[in-house]
Amino acid sequence: MTQPIIPIVPEQLVNDPSKGDGLGCHAGEKQMMDAAKSSGKGEVLQRYAQDYPKGPHDQPQSMCPAFGSLRVGLRMRRTATILSGSACCVYGLTFTSHFYGARRSVGYVPFNSETLVTGKLFEDIRDSVHEQADPSKYDAIVIINLCVPTASGVPLQLLPKEINGVRIIGIDVPGFGVPTHAEAKDVLAGAMLQYARQEIMAGPVQAPRTGVQTKPSITLLGEMFPADPAVIGAMIEPMDLVVGATVPTREWRELYQALDCKAVAAIHPFYTASIREFEAAGRPVVGSAPVGYDGTAAWLEAIGKATNTPTEKINAAKHKILPAIRGVLSATPIKGRITLSGYEGSELLVARLLIESGADVRYVGSACPRTAWSDVDREWLEAKGVQVQFRASLEQDLAAMAEYQPDLAIGTTPVVQAAKQASIPALYFTNLISARPLMGPAGAGSLAQVINAAIGNQARFDEMKAFFGEVGANHNAGVWENVPKDRPEFKAETRRKLEKAIKKRKAEEMIWCTSLITIVLAAIGELFMSSRQSRDCK
Numbered sequence: 001m002t003q004p005i006i007p008i009v010p011e012q013l014v015n016d017p018s019k020g021d022g023l024g025c026h027a028g029e030k031q032m033m034d035a036a037k038s039s040g041k042g043e044v045l046q047r048y049a050q051d052y053p054k055g056p057h058d059q060p061q062s063m064c065p066a067f068g069s070l071r072v073g074l075r076m077r078r079t080a081t082i083l084s085g086s087a088c089c090v091y092g093l094t095f096t097s098h099f100y101g102a103r104r105s106v107g108y109v110p111f112n113s114e115t116l117v118t119g120k121l122f123e124d125i126r127d128s129v130h131e132q133a134d135p136s137k138y139d140a141i142v143i144i145n146l147c148v149p150t151a152s153g154v155p156l157q158l159l160p161k162e163i164n165g166v167r168i169i170g171i172d173v174p175g176f177g178v179p180t181h182a183e184a185k186d187v188l189a190g191a192m193l194q195y196a197r198q199e200i201m202a203g204p205v206q207a208p209r210t211g212v213q214t215k216p217s218i219t220l221l222g223e224m225f226p227a228d229p230a231v232i233g234a235m236i237e238p239m240d241l242v243v244g245a246t247v248p249t250r251e252w253r254e255l256y257q258a259l260d261c262k263a264v265a266a267i268h269p270f271y272t273a274s275i276r277e278f279e280a281a282g283r284p285v286v287g288s289a290p291v292g293y294d295g296t297a298a299w300l301e302a303i304g305k306a307t308n309t310p311t312e313k314i315n316a317a318k319h320k321i322l323p324a325i326r327g328v329l330s331a332t333p334i335k336g337r338i339t340l341s342g343y344e345g346s347e348l349l350v351a352r353l354l355i356e357s358g359a360d361v362r363y364v365g366s367a368c369p370r371t372a373w374s375d376v377d378r379e380w381l382e383a384k385g386v387q388v389q390f391r392a393s394l395e396q397d398l399a400a401m402a403e404y405q406p407d408l409a410i411g412t413t414p415v416v417q418a419a420k421q422a423s424i425p426a427l428y429f430t431n432l433i434s435a436r437p438l439m440g441p442a443g444a445g446s447l448a449q450v451i452n453a454a455i456g457n458q459a460r461f462d463e464m465k466a467f468f469g470e471v472g473a474n475h476n477a478g479v480w481e482n483v484p485k486d487r488p489e490f491k492a493e494t495r496r497k498l499e500k501a502i503k504k505r506k507a508e509e510m511i512w513c514t515s516l517i518t519i520v521l522a523a524i525g526e527l528f529m530s531s532r533q534s535r536d537c538k
């Protein structure tokens with residue numbers, strides 16, 4: 001089937017002096033990247049570039065990526081998480097953590113220009129880690145370098161690996177090296193798995209809180225709705241398999257359990273660093289997830305193959321669950337055209353479920369990259385005529401919505417905002433879709449309920465649009481005491497001033513470069529002359 005073409009709007013974000021006001025996620029990738037490389041972070045950034053290949057834009061378009069690592073740390077028992085970064089970043093990250101229900105304190109080592117450039121910040125971090133390392137309270141302490149300390153080369157790798165039996169995990173999670181908060185979860189999960197794997201190789205380790213599994217287990221990779229692992233456990237029970245740990249784990253000792261599995265189910269396919277650790281431990285990895293009828297059948301087959309399960313047991317598992325899934329899918333159909341985008345990494349799974357429920361899905365955009373583990377879902381969706389866009393930019397998501405005119409747009413906050421402005425019902429992917437059960441019959445039923453309710457709101461949107469007209473749009477936006485008047489001349493004047501400021505700054509940079517070149521040439525000339533004079537004297 002021929003793929004529909006979505007116009008791609010060119011990005012204009014890189015190094016625009018009008019937008020940069022210092023080092024931060026808005027400063028432009030190049031300055032930050034250059035600074036980080038020249039201060040000794042080249043190797044880690046190189047690894048990130050391989051693990052998390054970039055897309056069409058150079059800076060995060062969603063929340064600060066470090067939130068992913070922070071969230072993983074905050075959700076683990078007996079784990080302290082400390083941030084090292086600009087106060088404004090830490091404020092935002094702390095706020096978001098508590099908004100999402102973190103019940104732990106976020107540690108912070110503050111800095112100023114002096115402590116940053118003199119290396120005192122590193123000493124402060126080391127002191128605070130020593131102070132916190134109480135084995136009666138913690139199994140591990142995680143320290144996260146945000147953008148500025150990473151760009152400045154704060155060497156977390158020089159921290160001790162362990163203090164008083166408390167493991168110390170230092171990671172760099174800059175917005176210019178880790179594109180999404182989803183992949184930042186992998187940065188920490190991968191670092192912890194690597195640490196735990198080395199502990200296993202060094203000798204006996206602690207058993208899981210629930211005891212050692214008597215049957216071969218499947219480790220689930222990716223955050224999911226709390227009931228989903230139990231649903232998956234019931235599905236694989238006829239295959240004599242059990243669900244083991246879910247990574248990111250909730251406790252250090254679960255990392256050992258995760259590595260001690262028969263196979264890994266990469267429910268979220270972007271955990272590249274974690275998968276590297278599982279493969280190093282010799283564990284086979286299976287992509288996709290048991291969503292919908294086709295998805296569940298194919299996933300059970302793949303898990304059976306990876307675990308050498310006899311065909312009759314695989315068939316028994318399929319016969320047990322598939323009729324129930326088909327029953328729910330046909331009892332709760334979804335009717336309507338949908339575009340879908342998000343940055344959680346589960347977008348393709350949701351799209352599969354929507355299509356199996358009867359929805360006309362035209363576009364799936366994911367901020368995460370394409371990996372070998374998303375191929376099964378991508379191929380299935382493309383065979384159904386869906387345009388799948390990895391590393392989708394906001395502009396691509398908006399263009400898809402404009403092109404396909406959906407009955408419902410599922411997306412990130414700015415997509416939802418644009419949809420509602422255009423009177424299209426919309427749902428926020430992160431809070432309303434990805435935080436629901438997806439697996440088995442429960443997944444099919446719960447998704448249909450929320451989607452159908454949202455599509456049914458079209459009449460309310462039309463009514464509101466008819467009532468409000470253009471009030472509150474464009475120059476009418478805001479609170480006015482008089483009738484608002486458009487002032488295009490003001491906008492033109494502001495634009496003119498901005499362009500002038502940019503030109504001035506560029507000219508100053510040119511003068512600076514020319515002076516530098518002159519000084520360097522003069523110095524070379526002087527050196528040449530003095531060496532010639534000394535030769536003549538001899």
Ligand code: SF4
Nearest residue numbers: 024025064089147175
């Ligand atoms: S740490 Fe996050 S919020 Fe701060 S500059 Fe980097 S990407 Fe932006």
